[in-house]
Amino acid sequence: MTTLLKFIHLAAIAVWSGGLIVLPFLFRQRVGLVAGPELFRLHRFVRFIYVGMASPAAFIAIASGTALIFLQTTFLEWFSLKMVLVALMVMLHVVAALTLAHLFEPGRSFGRGAYLALTTAYLVLITAIIWVVLAKPVIDSDQFAAALFTPGGLGQFVREILGETRIPMP
Ligand code: HEM
Numbered sequence: 001m002t003t004l005l006k007f008i009h010l011a012a013i014a015v016w017s018g019g020l021i022v023l024p025f026l027f028r029q030r031v032g033l034v035a036g037p038e039l040f041r042l043h044r045f046v047r048f049i050y051v052g053m054a055s056p057a058a059f060i061a062i063a064s065g066t067a068l069i070f071l072q073t074t075f076l077e078w079f080s081l082k083m084v085l086v087a088l089m090v091m092l093h094v095v096a097a098l099t100l101a102h103l104f105e106p107g108r109s110f111g112r113g114a115y116l117a118l119t120t121a122y123l124v125l126i127t128a129i130i131w132v133v134l135a136k137p138v139i140d141s142d143q144f145a146a147a148l149f150t151p152g153g154l155g156q157f158v159r160e161i162l163g164e165t166r167i168p169m170p
Contacts, residue, residue, distance in 0.1 A: 005068050012057045012064060017122075019050070019053050019054025021123065023118075024119045026049065027046070027099055030110050050100055077139035078135075078139060081137075085128055086129060088125055089126070089129065
């Protein structure tokens with residue numbers, strides 16, 4: 001069961017990561033195109049990569065990863081670090097959606113700087129996540145947050161950083 005889930009997890013991650021890495025390149029192809037068959041074809045293709053491939057793969061990767069938590073002993077610091085990096089990857093997945101939502105409006109384009117920044121961010125994040133999962137670095141959270149893995153420890157850690165900020169209860 002674990003092997004099958006890991007297979008599904010890794011296959012979904014390959015499709016998700018590949019989709020994210022190729023998207024900025026496809027956004028860049030918008031430059032110089034005016035309304036016409038070529039622009040509509042690019043729009044359809046980019047939408048297919050985002051809506052038909054990368055997003056379902058992200059959903060499957062997250063669902064299979066969540067199931068794996070219950071089968072593997074992952075209650076260690078490296079896994080928390082992985083989750084922080086995955087959260088950033090999900091946020092950048094949304095950045096691609098926000099870009100796509102307006103890119104094909106008249107007069108829009110995708111600059112070289114944005115192309116390089118987004119591609120680099122995806123590559124760095126994906127490489128970092130894969131390194132963390134495969135190297136499983138030993139991180140001693142006692143050194144910077146002694147109570148992190150005790151019940152309520154995360155809240156205490158955040159309060160130590162932010163001060164005694166509390167959400168007012170009605
Ligand atoms: C919410 C999202 C995710 C969750 C909950 C999750 C969870 C997990 C868990 C529990 C494992 C098994 C760990 C172990 O072997 O001890 C695993 C394996 C793995 N995950 Fe994820 N994962 C997620 C997303 C990702 C992403 C985005 C990547 C890469 C970009 C990734 C890459 C890997 C790899 C390479 C393995 C295999 C590690 C091995 O077999 O040694 N995961 N994941």
